Amino acid sequence: MKGYDHKLIEKKWQKEWSKKNLYKTSENTDKLKCYVLDMFPYPSGEGLHVGHPKGYIATDIYSRYKKMTGYNVLHPMGWDAFGLPAENFAIKNKIQPRIAVEQNIKHFKEQLSLIGFNYDWEREINTTDPAYYRWTQWIFLKLHERGFAYESHEPINWCPTCQTGLANEDLEGNVCERCGTVVEKRPMRQWVLKITDYAERLLKDLEGLEWPESIKESQRNWIGRSEGALIKFPISNFQFSIEVFTTRPDTLFGATYLVLAPEHQLTQELFAGVTNQEEVKKYIEGVKKKTEIERTAEGKEKTGVELRGIKAINPANNKEIPIFIADYVLAHYGTGAIMAVPAHDERDFAFAKKFGLPVVEVISGGDIQKGAYTGGGILVHSGQFDGSKSEEAKKAITLFVGGEMKTTYKLRDWVFSRQRYWGEPIPIIHCEKCGVVPVPESDLPVTLPEVESYEPTGTGESPLADIASWVNTTCPKCSGEAKRETNTMPQWAGSSWYYLRYIDPHNDTALVDKEKEKYWSPVDMYVGGAEHATRHLIYARFWHKFLYDIGTVHYEEPFKRLQHVGLVIAEDGRKMSKRYGNVVNPDDVVATYGADTLRLYEMFMGPFDQSVAWNTESIIGARRFLEKVWRLKERIKNEESTIENKKLESLLHKTIKKVSEDIEGFKFNTAISSMMMFVNEVEKESEIPRTLYSTFLILLAPFAPHITEELWEMLGHDMSIHLEKWPQYDESKTRSDTATIAVQINGKVRDTFEISADADEDEVKTRALSLESVRKWTEGKEIKKFIYVKNKLVSIVV
RNA sequence: GCCGGAGUGGCGGAAUUGGUAUACGCGCACGACUCAAAAUCGUGUCUCGCAAGGGAUGUGGGUUCAAGUCCCACCUCCGGCACCA
Numbered sequence: 043m044k045g046y047d048h049k050l051i052e053k054k055w056q057k058e059w060s061k062k063n064l065y066k067t068s069e070n071t072d073k074l075k076c077y078v079l080d081m082f083p084y085p086s087g088e089g090l091h092v093g094h095p096k097g098y099i100a101t102d103i104y105s106r107y108k109k110m111t112g113y114n115v116l117h118p119m120g121w122d123a124f125g126l127p128a129e130n131f132a133i134k135n136k137i138q139p140r141i142a143v144e145q146n147i148k149h150f151k152e153q154l155s156l157i158g159f160n161y162d163w164e165r166e167i168n169t170t171d172p173a174y175y176r177w178t179q180w181i182f183l184k185l186h187e188r189g190f191a192y193e194s195h196e197p198i199n200w201c202p203t204c205q206t207g208l209a210n211e212d213l214e215g216n217v218c219e220r221c222g223t224v225v226e227k228r229p230m231r232q233w234v235l236k237i238t239d240y241a242e243r244l245l246k247d248l249e250g251l252e253w254p255e256s257i258k259e260s261q262r263n264w265i266g267r268s269e270g271a272l273i274k275f276p277i278s279n280f281q282f283s284i285e286v287f288t289t290r291p292d293t294l295f296g297a298t299y300l301v302l303a304p305e306h307q308l309t310q311e312l313f314a315g316v317t318n319q320e321e322v323k324k325y326i327e328g329v330k331k332k333t334e335i336e337r338t339a340e341g342k343e344k345t346g347v348e349l350r351g352i353k354a355i356n357p358a359n360n361k362e363i364p365i366f367i368a369d370y371v372l373a374h375y376g377t378g379a380i381m382a383v384p385a386h387d388e389r390d391f392a393f394a395k396k397f398g399l400p401v402v403e404v405i406s407g408g409d410i411q412k413g414a415y416t417g418g419g420i421l422v423h424s425g426q427f428d429g430s431k432s433e434e435a436k437k438a439i440t441l442f443v444g445g446e447m448k449t450t451y452k453l454r455d456w457v458f459s460r461q462r463y464w465g466e467p468i469p470i471i472h473c474e475k476c477g478v479v480p481v482p483e484s485d486l487p488v489t490l491p492e493v494e495s496y497e498p499t500g501t502g503e504s505p506l507a508d509i510a511s512w513v514n515t516t517c518p519k520c521s522g523e524a525k526r527e528t529n530t531m532p533q534w535a536g537s538s539w540y541y542l543r544y545i546d547p548h549n550d551t552a553l554v555d556k557e558k559e560k561y562w563s564p565v566d567m568y569v570g571g572a573e574h575a576t577r578h579l580i581y582a583r584f585w586h587k588f589l590y591d592i593g594t595v596h597y598e599e600p601f602k603r604l605q606h607v608g609l610v611i612a613e614d615g616r617k618m619s620k621r622y623g624n625v626v627n628p629d630d631v632v633a634t635y636g637a638d639t640l641r642l643y644e645m646f647m648g649p650f651d652q653s654v655a656w657n658t659e660s661i662i663g664a665r666r667f668l669e670k671v672w673r674l675k676e677r678i679k680n681e682e683s684t685i686e687n688k689k690l691e692s693l694l695h696k697t698i699k700k701v702s703e704d705i706e707g708f709k710f711n712t713a714i715s716s717m718m719m720f721v722n723e724v725e726k727e728s729e730i731p732r733t734l735y736s737t738f739l740i741l742l743a744p745f746a747p748h749i750t751e752e753l754w755e756m757l758g759h760d761m762s763i764h765l766e767k768w769p770q771y772d773e774s775k776t777r778s779d780t781a782t783i784a785v786q787i788n789g790k791v792r793d794t795f796e797i798s799a800d801a802d803e804d805e806v807k808t809r810a811l812s813l814e815s816v817r818k819w820t821e822g823k824e825i826k827k828f829i830y831v832k833n834k835l836v837s838i839v840v
Numbered sequence: 841g842c843c844g845g846a847g848u849g850g851c852g853g854a855a856u857u858g859g860u861a862u863a864c865g866c867g868c869a870c871g872a873c874u875c876a877a878a879a880u881c882g883u884g885u886c887u888c889g890c891a892a893g894g895g896a897u898g899u900g901g902g903u904u905c906a907a908g909u910c911c912c913a914c915c916u917c918c919g920g921c922a923c924c925a
Contacts, residue, residue: 715864784860
């Protein structure tokens with residue numbers, strides 16, 4: 043028998059599978075379905091490194107396994123190709139983004155095909171294809187129609203390097219997530235999506251999802267729900283009041299001043315009552331000049347200015363209290379105004395100390411001489427509420443002053459427009475007469491025009507604004523002269539619904555066929571990086587819920603189960619990056635060791651969701667294992683069809699059980715180790731039952747599809763091993779006839795012995811006590827306790 | 841500061857959920873085959889000890905016949921949020 047030649051075998055079978063269209067998705071809806079999805083890649087110019095395929099290998103194994111266990115599986119792949127990286131790559135390399143993307147996709151696809159994935163390429167999608175983004179635009183129109191897309195002129199985050207506005211989700215702290223530049227606040231017209239209307243549902247529905255706790259927690263933090271109250275503070279001698287949001291209405295009696303954010307809009311009439319207008323204006327101007335970091339970097343050092351001449355009235359005790367403007371209060375959260383309770387809030391305490399404001403304790407339990415006490419407790423100095431508990435007082439005091447209970451969220455509306463070329467055009471027309479007019483659905487897609495220069499203008503207009511022939515159009519309503527919206531959608535738009543497109547990839551009359559959607563949705567298993575926790579995974583859930591509300595989809599959540607891939611770190615412990623020159627290319631690993639070895643190694647490295655450093659030395663272990671499997675074939679005993687060797691049969695059933703359970707649980711490392719143990723055991727035999735070997739090959743097939751297919755053919759099968767049924771294990775056969783019992787004396791293992799698995803306690807006790815090593819420890823001593831754990835151990839206390 | 845996750849040999853990591861800690865793999869050492877090397881196969885490989893035994897799962901306590909696993913206190917690392925009232 044010739045040696046294991048991975049190059050020959052892998053090429054042969056990849057060709058064969060594609061010729062036979064082995065991985066075409068079946069539309070037979072009688073079977074149970076399983077939708078297995080990868081987060082589709084961004085086809086960058088750098089190509090794949092060995093970290094990229096890790097998740098794809100896992101879904102490949104999982105989907106092959108699901109198919110073999112009888113499911114109808116949908117396992118597609120596509121390209122998320124709009125957005126800044128593609129555009130920047132194109133600018134840098136002086137090439138049209140469309141062409142650059144085409145080239146990159148071709149390269150990615152070639153690299154992926156070497157690894158032997160079972161994608162159904164007939165369902166390949168590309169977010170930059172007009173036939174695709176027509177539906178992205180359609181969703182925007184629907185959002186607009188229902189009031190979930192609106193124009194805003196609020197200051198937003200502007201990245202001076204990327205020269206575009208950004209959403210909150212695109213920042214890391216106050217730095218652009220993509221290029222690391224500090225962002226500025228810039229007022230500009232922009233399209234915003236009302237994701238905040240979905241905050242409560244996005245939060246609540248996390249409960250029912252089989253997602254990693256860490257990702258759910260990130261989303262909870264991001265949504266940032268807090269319960270509190272809205273309370274109005276009247277202004278002395280005016281008809282106005284200032285409303286504040288607080289989570290601690292129980293401390294209302296301790297509110298000794300109010301603070302407004304510098305951006306807070308005071309009415310002119312009220313401002314007229316302020317006696318130190320110049321000072322206030324100067325302070326507000328000063329704050330505006332500061333960048334976001336300067337404001338926060340100053341940290342706890344509080345600044346502010348009092349609005350002299352006007353006073354607020356604490357509605358709980360009718361005392362007059364001063365009003366300040368200070369930049370430690372954020373304009374966009376709550377009402378942009380707070381009641382300050384220095385005795386029970388650290389920030390207010392620091393401010394009060396600096397400005398010499400009174401600190402009134404209203405909750406007992408702390409020492410307000412030393413600092414703010416932020417815990418709960420019994421109310422004091424709170425009039426009729428003295429003696430009640432803070433939890434109960436919250437609602438009572440709110441009602442008492444005529445406030446209302448209110449829930450707020452940190453989540454901000456999604457800034458949805460980008461001043462860049464390479465994105466979906468927003469399907470809106472601006473007409474002087476009719477104002478903002480949505481493009482009629484029948485006119486979709488609004489295609490992205492070819493352009494001479496797609497470099498950003500930096501003026502807050504996208505490069506599209508320069509193409510007069512595209513910009514100038516007629517109003518769909520009045521047929522008068524009108525201009526197209528020149529902002530484009532953010533990178534996250536296309537990826538917020540792509541999983542629905544795979545279900546019905548060529549539909550041009552509806553986003554997705556209702557029947558098909560009903561069958562395939564939701565995604566049963568979704569695999570990708572944890573870095574998408576508070577972006578893609580929130581946006582997609584938002585859009586999905588919206589599509590649910592308008593009746594496009596039948597299920598409220600897009601991704602039922604989610605697994606996240608741990609990163610593959612470079613051998614030097616750093617991130618794999620061209621910059622560090624530590625990138626390992628999967629093509630090279632495939633050439634040297636083969637795709638099956640690469641697949642096995644990546645799954646064997648460690649727990650799937652944990653990041654692990656690549657180790658070139660260790661790859662050989664996976665290859666050796668495959669070599670063993672290959673050589674094992676020579677020892678097959680051909681004639682018989684049942685397994686007579688009881689020990690091997692039991693081992694096989696144990697292995698089937700372990701591998702099946704581990705694939706379900708995404709524990710590929712231990713699945714592989716149990717197969718290694720199986721091979722190590724079987725290797726000791728001079729003759730191997732044929733059935734045993736072929737059953738084992740089926741177990742290995744999802745992990746190493748090429749070598750198993752070749753061996754399968756050598757065993758004389760005509761049909762592909764990947765169409766075989768997954769073997770069933772017999773629970774009774776997974777149990778051995780004998781058990782090894784460990785004997786502990788005072789908690790220490792002193793000896794072990796073999797006993798038949800159905801032996802009763804008396805028998806075990808007799809055997810255990812008769813052991814010489816046990817007698818040595820028990821001689822002349824009283825046995826205080828004897829514990830028997832069935833088929834495991836006995837524990838003797840003397 | 842709040843929340844979530846983790847800490848086990850030289851290295852990557854196992855441990856049926858309270859039941860023989862270190863499976864599986866890498867590396868290393870020795871041996872076989874070979875003129876030699878590679879590959880392959882075999883043996884060994886937590887630690888102290890000649891042995892009998894003792895000690896080890898970040899640290900210190902506790903519960904239990906029995907703790908990597910449960911409880912309390914602490915240390916370190918990773919991730920999310922953060923002047924969010």
